[in-house]
Amino acid sequence: MGRKLTLDEGCAPATVSRRGGSVSGALILHRTFRNSVFRWVSHHPMSSLRILVIVAAAILQAARAAELPALRVRAQTIDPAIQIGYGLAIADVDGDRKDDVLLADAKQIVWYRAPNWEKFVMAENLTPKDNVCIAARDLDGDGKAEVAVGAEWNPADTVNSGAVFLLDAPADRTKRWTPRKLPHEPTTHRMHFVRGAERSYSLVVLPLHGRGNKNGEGEGVQVLGYEWPWRQNSRPEPLISNLPPLHLTHNFDLVQGTGQGAQSVETLLLATKEGVRSIDAPANRAVPPPVTSINAGEVRRGALPGGTRFVTTIEPMHGNELVVYRASTTQYSSGDDWTTRRTVLDDKLVQGHGLATGDLLGTGGDQIVAGWRGGPGGAKVGIKLYVPADAHGEAWKMHALVDDNTMACEDLKVADLNGDGRLDIIAAGRATKNVIIYWNETEGAAAPKKK
Numbered sequence: 529m530g531r532k533l534t535l536d537e538g539c540a541p542a543t544v545s546r547r548g549g550s551v552s553g554a555l556i557l558h559r560t561f562r563n564s565v566f567r568w569v570s571h572h573p574m575s576s577l578r579i580l581v582i583v584a585a586a587i588l589q590a591a592r593a594a595e596l597p598a599l600r601v602r603a604q605t606i607d608p609a610i611q612i613g614y615g616l617a618i619a620d621v622d623g624d625r626k627d628d629v630l631l632a633d634a635k636q637i638v639w640y641r642a643p644n645w646e647k648f649v650m651a652e653n654l655t656p657k658d659n660v661c662i663a664a665r666d667l668d669g670d671g672k673a674e675v676a677v678g679a680e681w682n683p684a685d686t687v688n689s690g691a692v693f694l695l696d697a698p699a700d701r702t703k704r705w706t707p708r709k710l711p712h713e714p715t716t717h718r719m720h721f722v723r724g725a726e727r728s729y730s731l732v733v734l735p736l737h738g739r740g741n742k743n744g745e746g747e748g749v750q751v752l753g754y755e756w757p758w759r760q761n762s763r764p765e766p767l768i769s770n771l772p773p774l775h776l777t778h779n780f781d782l783v784q785g786t787g788q789g790a791q792s793v794e795t796l797l798l799a800t801k802e803g804v805r806s807i808d809a810p811a812n813r814a815v816p817p818p819v820t821s822i823n824a825g826e827v828r829r830g831a832l833p834g835g836t837r838f839v840t841t842i843e844p845m846h847g848n849e850l851v852v853y854r855a856s857t858t859q860y861s862s863g864d865d866w867t868t869r870r871t872v873l874d875d876k877l878v879q880g881h882g883l884a885t886g887d888l889l890g891t892g893g894d895q896i897v898a899g900w901r902g903g904p905g906g907a908k909v910g911i912k913l914y915v916p917a918d919a920h921g922e923a924w925k926m927h928a929l930v931d932d933n934t935m936a937c938e939d940l941k942v943a944d945l946n947g948d949g950r951l952d953i954i955a956a957g958r959a960t961k962n963v964i965i966y967w968n969e970t971e972g973a974a975a976p977k978k979k
């Protein structure tokens with residue numbers, strides 16, 4: 529089904545950018561080779577014009593690829609001694625307009641305060657078993673994040689495990705927060721605060737399994753939406769009861785709305801055993817048909833420089849393949865199955881588990897950051913950056929090794945943590961027990977963006 533990225537495809541002819549250095553660089557290259565090319569083609573039986581076109585396209589493509597800056601990162605370990613590092617969130621916790629790093633570690637929920645990354649414990653030992661996920665976002669507009677967490681993690685218990693808490697902030701946010709337990713489904717696994725219509729928000733919680741599931745089979749998962757603010761008589765709302773049953777729903781991403789009012793509603797992209805599904809959660813309306821139909825464990829949205837949308841996945845759950853699917857339009861819910869437009873970027877990930885998209889190089893489109901946590905075999909762990917190698921996002925290539933064997937990546941995010949306009953990478957390691965900020969110091973990367 530999938531197409532393997534090869535070196536040849538990485539150099540395939542593509543539409544040539546007319547911007548700045550690419551054309552002038554290409555012209556210089558072209559002039560350098562022009563005379564010898566002409567000498568060669570004059571003695572060759574193939575069509576001179578056809579050869580010229582092929583050679584020129586290859587030269588122009590090489591020049592275009594060369595215009596991408598080399599990624600330069602500086603790794604700063606902000607915590608060398610965590611337990612597992614299940615989930616990261618990036619938000620301004622204390623309202624100083626600097627984004628902080630939040631972490632759901634096995635027993636503690638902590639945050640690291642920018643710009644010096646002092647560690648503060650928000651909550652500890654919420655349940656007998658591990659914490660597993662965290663959501664943080666300013667919902668009421670006071671500039672300080674609201675926080676929710678998931679706990680009692682035990683994927684083997686699809687009946688009684690799981691827990692969902694809101695953490696109520698103390699006046700001094702460096703002190704302990706007060707947990708408020710909400711109703712939940714078993715195997716609580718991922719959560720996001722999601723924007724609905726008219727600036728409303730809800731907490732959306734995704735379990736890994738359906739109730740009572742064994743071996744990833746049985747009843748479909750129940751995705752729950754919790755209204756915010758949560759009141760005493762509030763009840764969680766099932767969001768996907770109108771969909772065919774989904775299983776092994778390992779993660780989900782948010783797609784921002786494109787306008788105001790009802791148009792600002794965020795939709796969800798779910799990675800499931802059945803493929804990627806687009807869900808209009810606040811309206812409780814599934815968008816059929818599926819985006820893809822291949823078992824995926826991670827999913828993130830992205831866009832090419834021209835605006836064409838893509839989704840990137842790690843397949844299967846905890847799998848080895850990093851994949852891109854291209855949309856036929858600039859919409860995620862274009863109504864067709866994207867599975868036929870599938871490119872495998874890498875098939876050597878060992879338990880791929882961290883995934884993010886963002887314009888780290890300042891190209892005007894998204895690149896892909898993927899991290900893997902390794903397995904018992906002792907394979908190297910790390911993080912890599914991948915870039916599109918043609919204008920259509922059909923061919924991709926590895927652009928940089930961000931981390932070489934110091935990050936057994938359990939989760940990663942991209943965010944501009946120091947406000948210099950360049951997206952940094954934040955990752956938490958399971959076997960390596962660390963939290964690292966990879967400061968993006970790429971020359972010529974994006975200009976600062978307004979928040």
Ligand SMILES: [Ca+2]
Pocket residue numbers: 619620621622623624625626627628641642
């Ligand atoms: Ca802050």
Ligand SMILES: [Ca+2]
Pocket residue numbers: 665666667668669670671672673674
């Ligand atoms: Ca707030």
Ligand SMILES: [Ca+2]
Pocket residue numbers: 943944945946947948949950951952968
């Ligand atoms: Ca930055």
